[in-house]
Amino acid sequence: MSNQLLRVTGISKSFPGVQALKDVQFELDRGEVLALVGENGAGKSSLMKILSGIYTKDEGSIFLDGVEVNIDSPKTAQALGVSIIHQEMNLMAHLTIAQNIFIGREPRDGLFLRERALNRKADELLKRLGINLDPKALVETLTVAKQQMVEIAKALSFDAKVLIMDEPTSALTDVETETLFTLIEALKRSGTGIIYISHRMDELRRITDRVTVLRDGEYIGTLQKEQLDIPTIIEMMVGRHIEEGARPKAREHSSDEVVLKVEGLNTRQLLKDISFELKRGEILGFAGMMGAGRTEVARAIIGADLSEGGRVHINGKQVKIRQPSDAVSHGIGYLSEDRKAYGLLLEQDVNTNVLLASLRDYTDALGFVHTMKGKQKSREYVASLRIKTPSISATTKNLSGGNQQKVVIAKWLARDCDILIFDEPTRGIDVGAKEEIYKLLNDLVAAGKSIIMISSELPEVLRLSHRIVVMANGRITGILDNEDADQAKIMDYATRMGDEREL
Amino acid sequence: MTAMNATPVTDQTRVGGGAPEPRRSAKSFLRTQIQQSLAFATLVVLLVFFSFASSNFFTWSNISGILLSTAVIGILALGTTFVIITGGIDLSIGTGMTLAAVMTGIFLVNLELPLIVGVIGGILTGGLMGFVNGFNIAILRLPPFIATLAMMLIAQGLALVISGVRPIYFSGVVGFKNIALGSVIPGLPNAVLILFVLALLAYVLLSKTLLGRYTFAIGSNEEATRLSGVDTRKWKIVIYTVAGLFTGVAGVVIGARLDSAQPQLGTGYELQAIAAVIIGGTSLLGGRGSILGTLIGALIMSVLINGLRIMSIQTEWQNVVIGVVILIAVFTDALRQRRDAS
Amino acid sequence: MTAMNATPVTDQTRVGGGAPEPRRSAKSFLRTQIQQSLAFATLVVLLVFFSFASSNFFTWSNISGILLSTAVIGILALGTTFVIITGGIDLSIGTGMTLAAVMTGIFLVNLELPLIVGVIGGILTGGLMGFVNGFNIAILRLPPFIATLAMMLIAQGLALVISGVRPIYFSGVVGFKNIALGSVIPGLPNAVLILFVLALLAYVLLSKTLLGRYTFAIGSNEEATRLSGVDTRKWKIVIYTVAGLFTGVAGVVIGARLDSAQPQLGTGYELQAIAAVIIGGTSLLGGRGSILGTLIGALIMSVLINGLRIMSIQTEWQNVVIGVVILIAVFTDALRQRRDAS
């Protein structure tokens, strides 16, 4: 029996107006991790959706264990032993974790469900995977990161021959990422073939055996483990060389003028006594573990959730923010970490999404919206952020994940707020584009805007922030200047549980 | 892994799927329970109020009258609960019930088939309509609202056509009337017994079987359910067929209660049944709901209507009061949800 | 689209901005158009069929009769289109219209106010009900179905109470009848003119103004819209109020048409209007819809009903045929969508 598990040749797929894949090939061995990389919209997810029976291919062949197979539905894929962790969450919000994991495979006694057995199975699985979640918790009560862990658990529960992971770590912090990598090692040992998609280059060297690169739907090449070199991969991906920028110095742009001051913010659920200042021209990073409360701080500030007893000052004046529209009219914009649920109008076109927050700028006194100017603006953003879309009137749902994320960013750039809160802004964005976005953020602060950036990628936080707020368990445990910060120090503060706080 | 241990698993609502609800914290597991106790509280308040308002309200005869008047709407509401939890709707239950009653009449009176055959035939008529609804929705992908609206019109027309636009009287069919009005349990009309037995059946179906699981799954995120390898189209057909079977039973029960099949009846019953379901806490957005809630919702409606009649409130005022009470009942619930959210 | 496939897609054309607006942009724009032309095709098929089936169908008198009978349902449907695009529903339009008509009667007949004042009063009555609906839905967070169902009952009751349970006759009000039956444009009843003018207004509102943009945005993803800094609660109130104003106009028009306010009218109109909206391609899931579609949907309904009457199809069969035609009409549309998707 050969070691080859999966071979894919000549795959093509087109959508109206887009050739997503063109004559793509790759091979996957048993016990191997194959990384699939490429820019946003290169066709990675489309290829995986073909393998898992969600899309049907236009052309090409798929060989599993040397036999050509016809994967025409998710069910067939499952039966053939192909399992997938989707890039976008695909869970049933009103069901429990256990019910989600074993949907379609419920333990039964004749007609009746064996709910206890189901929960036991799920509990065993989660324990085995080292994921600390209650199988009876409803999925709608979980944060994105935890939902992602549920997706992972679900995919792993299949004991699949081929396991596809489409950006599994984009919503995870380092610690959960480690958990995942341990799992991957174990799976490799048991002979599972894993296709791993990620825009986090440092992960590639850690876990992958080979890397296959796609660009614009075409196969570019494959690098063996020994050839793995990140700059080379990036060059293959984007077709040009990318410079990594330098870390900012603490007050490089920032003045001492405080534009946003938060004092004693609490929420009933989690936050305790949150106080910090944001200065003009500053990028203030927020670091912390999953669930530390960073998103919660942002939502409390903009009035998306109710807060108790806190004060918010903007440019020295205390303001009352009851709902997000108040925040925006005070010049604060918030980019949500969950683009699908809270960021996008998926069924609307790109133009509508880009202009959503700034429509009033194109509206005259009578309430008429003047579309020509707005469309021009959208086109500019599509160009400058390199959003890969057939046109600004393409339906947003049909864009690749990373390009959807860029659309959300464009929405807030178009609004031109003085204070921007970016929650995981580079989630799912490719390396090249990330650099461009970093540059853009720097340009923004250089122009006198102020930014709060919540990110689970420590390198990113360190790269960009002038100062870094570290949170743990609903409190701020430390605020560090960039020069004083490194990964170890941040982790130290991020794991403090008590009331200790250092400034 | 350490970090995950470090973070307490707290409740937080962040809907990951398509439904863009505001994120709410919820004592998630208790949620439905609480909701039901709130609806239940409304029911109790109504009962207490009417008992004080009229000494004739809280008599066994009147209470059993209320239960009897809940039976038909209640049975319809039970079936519709499934459909609504999937995120669908069924407008054809009112006239569908009528068509089932008419077909029962055809079987028993015109064709003189044995009682049991006629009854099953009537129930299956409902099932067949449900199946056609399910087919239209799942296979032809018609929006549930429009598919069942069309079925509502078709059933209404067919009931008239088949009956020859005249009532079919069951007076010659021995035992038929007892299906609704006899008392297997002394003092309790059979129609009420049927309602409770069906409620139990629906409860088991919804919370203990695959059908129920997929009902909730489809309502939560149909696409995700499909991608998980569940044949959602098949299950939707099954669910609408189940709803249709309940409609069929309602048809038999109303036929037995009136001892006749009245072909022009039925319009308006669907809105009453759907209102009962929603007052009981089932969400029209899908994914959320319970049988107990539906039962309480149906009781709220019939207690309210009966109480106003007992108090001899003028007919024209009754609707105003019912509307206001519905608003208050559902508002209390919304209020609780909002308080939770803070 | 074919053009795009034929050309190998290069970097420049794929990476958005620089590229000239490719042909595909036309696609999503054409999409609504096509949808409408499909509904339009159904309409044409019906017109041709009935013209052949009965020589009395395609006469100016009958066509203008059809248009007149479209007016009321059409006006209601226009307002509801906004609500449905937000993902909501309004069940109170039927009886709300009746209440508006009754209030117009009170103003004009009982209080003897000037014509214009009475008419505006009637329209504002509708607006007020819409406002209350919006408030209940946006601020008190009641589900639209239940909030407007309650309003439907309340309006129905109030119409009866306020009118004293009898029709109010406008015969003494000079000129009132002309609002519906006069002809500013010779040969065309004013009610039809009002329908067309309002359709134009609704079209402009929906596609050219902020209100329209937010209507679509709220229906696509309300929470994302809210987080984008749109005061969704305020806009939902505005949208329901707009729908209410249309209801008010419908009330005045039906009052003028019947030369009386009939306090018991109205139930059932809401389903007809909603059906027209959905046949016209607006989705009950929200985020998608058009005014032209609604207009065509309303015409399909009234042509169908009129045609069957002109052909002297027996009344009991008419509903069956209407149900089947609705199924076919919407199925054609679903079919197209499926073809699009693959």
Add this chain to the structure above:
Amino acid sequence: GCSAGGSDAGDAAADSDKPYIALVSKGFQHQFWQAVKSGAESKAEELGVTVTFDGPASETEVDSQLQMLQAAIDKKPDAIGYAALDPEACVSLMDAAKTASIPVVQFDAGCNSDYPLSIAKTDSLGAGALAADHMAELIGGKGEVAIVGHSQINSTGVERRDGFVEQIEAEYPDITIVDIQYGDGDHLKSADIAKAMIAAHPDLKGLYGTNEGSAIGIVNAVGELGLDAGELTVIGFDSGQAQIDAITNGLMAGAITQNPIGIGEATVQAAFDAINGKTPEKVIDTGYFWFDKTNMEDSEIAAVLYK
């Protein structure tokens, strides 16, 4: 066309040699209207004319009835028979019929227009008063009674109620009417209303239902409560199998019936006369009758009952 209900004309225009009369009724689903229809159809056969019979699903649908009337005018019949749901709303269409020179005869309820030639109807006020007289006689001239109405707004509902109420108030001071509620002629709703009334008024002596659905609702309520025949005096209106049965087994004391078949016949006859240039009688009173166990078999009564 369609296969069911063979007596219908299909597309009337096809049958051009026969005169065509379009009847627009207040309804078609109730037994009463079906009886009118059958009277009309048998008369049509006798006279060699074609009739069609149209009516809205419920008697509140004034607007859609007008549309039916409009469609009837557009069909260019030789005559129209019309039963007005509202006396005012129809006026402009009467003008339209006049313009089109289509003679109009009316039945059951008229339009406030000079144009129609005649009307065949029942004196509903008188019928209600007759019901009151029998009620009073049956309960011994005193006690509480209540009414389950079928409509508080359309003319028959209002007149059958008012005739009853006025007669009681005028003639029977010892009888009180304790409650009036409306069940839309829905059997189930009427039954529940009747039960609530009986519960609310333990001393209730009699119940009067103003149409078939209301009356049968009351009968059902009495049956469900297990009251013995005659414990509560039930008076109905119209006929139909169920009321005939209820009277036979004593649950119902008796009922008022109109002569719907006669209304149908008289309407077609009047229209036929009008087509042939004869002026029909302005008002054709088709009468109403009290019937109970004692006189049900009489030929005069049996002729106007329908099943």
